[in-house]
Amino acid sequence: MTEAIAIVTGATGGMGREIVVDLARTHHVYALGRNDEALAELGALSNVTPVNSDLVADLLGEEAPSSVDRLTELTRVDVVVHAAAVATKFSVESARPVDWRDALDLNVVVPAELTRRLLPAIREAQGTVVFINSGAGRGSYGDNIVYAATKHALYALADGLRKAESVGGVRVSTVAPGPTDTPMLEGLYAQDGKEYRAGYFIEPVEIARAIRTVVDAGPSTQITDVSVRPRIEVGDRR
Numbered sequence: 243m244t245e246a247i248a249i250v251t252g253a254t255g256g257m258g259r260e261i262v263v264d265l266a267r268t269h270h271v272y273a274l275g276r277n278d279e280a281l282a283e284l285g286a287l288s289n290v291t292p293v294n295s296d297l298v299a300d301l302l303g304e305e306a307p308s309s310v311d312r313l314t315e316l317t318r319v320d321v322v323v324h325a326a327a328v329a330t331k332f333s334v335e336s337a338r339p340v341d342w343r344d345a346l347d348l349n350v351v352v353p354a355e356l357t358r359r360l361l362p363a364i365r366e367a368q369g370t371v372v373f374i375n376s377g378a379g380r381g382s383y384g385d386n387i388v389y390a391a392t393k394h395a396l397y398a399l400a401d402g403l404r405k406a407e408s409v410g411g412v413r414v415s416t417v418a419p420g421p422t423d424t425p426m427l428e429g430l431y432a433q434d435g436k437e438y439r440a441g442y443f444i445e446p447v448e449i450a451r452a453i454r455t456v457v458d459a460g461p462s463t464q465i466t467d468v469s470v471r472p473r474i475e476v477g478d479r480r
Contacts, residue, residue: 252326254280256424324353349392368411375418413464
């Protein structure tokens, strides 16, 4: 039997490591990230190949060759999880064009371009593409418009890809976590000067479990949208 292959971006982030660990139980995982120490830890696991990659430079830049080139040489890819993202709070007043471009590049254009390059291998495997979205993808706040806009766009990307590729057997899913205990969320709280209480938020391993549900769906179905919420909503905490 041909070895199942998975590719995970943002593998060194708060959710990414748990996603890699879970998928490595049944797949050989190419774990993409920029933190050398975290990549080395992942590389020590069975069935994991760490790939140091600045995704924006490697996929959208003009330098050649890049660290992702070997991935496009794979003949089949069973799972792709797009977990890399950037989140910084901006209002319309405070954001500048570079802030919009930086967020859109990593959060939207990079997953679109990586998927495009991998499509032949994904089609060959009749694989599954998972986009990590956010509760912000269905709503926005005045001080978080840039991030929310990128996640709204990511829904459109996932919906369009699903419709374009379903006849060929490719499955596309959006997994949208609510507030999850990650360095990204901690950074947003710090930006607001708010107290961060890790116990209030979703544990990253729960996002990996949600992705496992998507990946293990039966051959006649696809789980297209998964919303993962805290057991108690943060705003309801007393």
